[in-house]
Amino acid sequence: xxxxxxxxxxxxxxxxxxxxxxxxxxxxxxxxxxxxxxxxxxxxxxxxxxxxxxxxxxxxxxx
Amino acid sequence: xxxxxxxxxxxxxxxxxxxxxxxxxxxxxxxxxxxxxxxxxxxxxxxxxxxxxxxxxxxxxxxxxxxxxxxxxxxxxxxxxxxxxxxxxxxxxxxxxxxxxxxxxxxxxxxxxxxxxxxxxxxxxxxxxxxxxxxxxxxxxxxxxxxxxxxxxxxxxxxxxxxxxxxxxxxxxxxxxxxxxxxxxxxxxxxxxxxxxxxxxxxxxxxxxxxxxxxxxxxxxxxxxxxxxxxxxxxxxxxxxxxxxxxxxxxxxxxxxxxxxxxxxxxxxxxxxxxxxxxxxxxxxxxxxxxxxxxxxxxxxxxxxxxxxxxxxxxxxxxxxxxxxxxxxxxxxxxxxxxxxxxxxxxxxxxxxxxxxxxxxxxxxxxxxxxxxxxxxxxxxxxxxxxxxxxxxxxxxxxxxxxxxxxx
Numbered sequence: 045x046x047x048x049x050x051x052x053x054x055x056x057x058x059x060x061x062x063x064x065x066x067x068x069x070x071x072x073x074x075x076x077x078x079x080x081x082x083x084x085x086x087x088x089x090x091x092x093x094x095x096x097x098x099x100x101x102x103x104x105x106x107x
Numbered sequence: 108x109x110x111x112x113x114x115x116x117x118x119x120x121x122x123x124x125x126x127x128x129x130x131x132x133x134x135x136x137x138x139x140x141x142x143x144x145x146x147x148x149x150x151x152x153x154x155x156x157x158x159x160x161x162x163x164x165x166x167x168x169x170x171x172x173x174x175x176x177x178x179x180x181x182x183x184x185x186x187x188x189x190x191x192x193x194x195x196x197x198x199x200x201x202x203x204x205x206x207x208x209x210x211x212x213x214x215x216x217x218x219x220x221x222x223x224x225x226x227x228x229x230x231x232x233x234x235x236x237x238x239x240x241x242x243x244x245x246x247x248x249x250x251x252x253x254x255x256x257x258x259x260x261x262x263x264x265x266x267x268x269x270x271x272x273x274x275x276x277x278x279x280x281x282x283x284x285x286x287x288x289x290x291x292x293x294x295x296x297x298x299x300x301x302x303x304x305x306x307x308x309x310x311x312x313x314x315x316x317x318x319x320x321x322x323x324x325x326x327x328x329x330x331x332x333x334x335x336x337x338x339x340x341x342x343x344x345x346x347x348x349x350x351x352x353x354x355x356x357x358x359x360x361x362x363x364x365x366x367x368x369x370x371x372x373x374x375x376x377x378x379x380x381x382x383x384x385x386x387x388x389x390x391x392x393x394x395x396x397x398x399x400x401x402x403x404x405x406x407x408x409x410x411x412x413x414x415x416x417x418x419x420x421x422x423x424x425x426x427x428x429x430x431x432x433x434x435x436x437x438x439x440x441x442x443x444x445x446x447x448x449x450x451x452x453x454x455x456x457x458x459x460x461x462x463x464x465x466x467x468x469x470x471x472x473x474x475x476x477x478x479x480x481x482x483x484x485x486x487x488x489x490x491x492x493x494x495x496x497x498x499x500x501x502x503x504x505x506x507x508x509x510x511x512x513x514x515x
Contacts, residue, residue, distance in 0.1 A: 056445050056489040057438055059409060062496055070490030095125075095416075098153060098408055098438075100172070 053101035064089035118213030119143025122388030129419035144186035160267035216347035229325030253338035257284035261344030364392035371418035450482030
């Protein structure tokens with residue numbers, strides 16, 4: 045699974061951080077950071093984060 | 108595998124679509140019918156009071172994506188007119204009768220209208236796409252806008268109008284904007300934001316009556332504080348009222364919303380869950396442990412998404428679906444300031460300002476009820492919400508809540 049977040053769309057709603065806190069986080073400048081290739085144990089949570097993002101900024105590709 | 112052969116989803120907005128998606132994701136392979144009163148395919152509402160008004164967004168930009176393979180039979184442009192729980196059928200306004208094996212009730216809410224008298228032309232509400240298109244068009248011809256109600260919707264319309272250079276008078280009957288929802292600290296912060304952006308804010312005031320010209324067009328309003336406001340357009344932002352009238356006579360309990368249990372199941376008059384039925388979105392009220400199991404109806408985007416998924420699961424897997432007990436969240440964007448919240452701040456009996464930086468428009472407020480944390484709100488500090496949310500989640504997890512009737 046590969047994750048890309050469009051940071052131009054992201055408006056810090058924080059929903060992905062709640063859904064998958066081990067994959068998504070905010071840094072000290074309030075910018076979203078994330079793991080582009082999360083481990084399989086996190087995939088369900090990442091899918092939940094995609095569904096929870098109000099601005100659909102998270103793109104996931106799964107082989 | 109599921110024995111259901113036909114599921115009817117009543118409501119084709121965010122809740123209905125997300126419920127349909129979840130039904131397929133959980134393996135439902137039967138017929139799936141989506142009924143919607145509007146002629147439009149599902150669309151997203153939050154941009155209607157933001158980019159749709161001041162950024163020239165078009166309807167196609169707010170269309171909700173329909174995943175491939177959903178295989179939905181659409182019945183758009185026709186409202187549901189009744190529900191027969193015993194016969195398992197939805198009646199539509201065009202006379203059709205749709206039998207179901209399972210039903211998802213997701214008819215949402217509508218804008219609360221002006222109470223009483225008819226209003227002049229130019230007094231509008233915003234709930235749907237057509238409303239927002241009409242307001243966007245009117246804003247392009249108006250130099251002075253009056254907004255009644257400084258809640259989330261009213262505040263966002265004010266910010267959008269100011270971005271367009273329209274003069275705004277914002278009238279709020281409470282002492283501060285959002286006072287009942289978020290308390291005085293946030294109320295003061297938001298009031299200052301409006302004023303810093305040139306809004307003529309009237310707090311503790313109401314519209315006494317609208318004024319109009321000989322053609323019945325709005326010219327302004329008289330406020331209870333004595334102010335005479337001039338305006339060519341007025342937006343009523345008085346809150347929402349649930350679309351439950353069509354359920355009259357169904358035997359389901361309504362009380363300022365459709366009353367559900369913790370498994371998204373609507374209750375019958377005998378206080379037992381109705382068979383083969385679930386509900387999600389702004390029409391529902393259900394017991395939440397954060398509220399001491401009183402009924403809540405958050406009326407926000409995230410709840411609708413999560414509740415629709417929970418409802419679909421409860422319909423397909425009634426024996427194993429967990430209780431729906433989310434940490435709610437909501438947000439609002441005002442003049443570029445990102446207001447974000449978790450939990451249920453409106454329940455609080457105490458709130459404290461943890462941090463406030465007026466120059467950076469940063470704010471952190473924590474909310475408590477009978478001691479424990481029940482909510483938090485930040486402005487431009489979303490990162491700081493994460494530990495608060497975790498604390499509320501732990502608090503929820505630590506309670507072994509029984510499924511209980513709302514009459515307990």
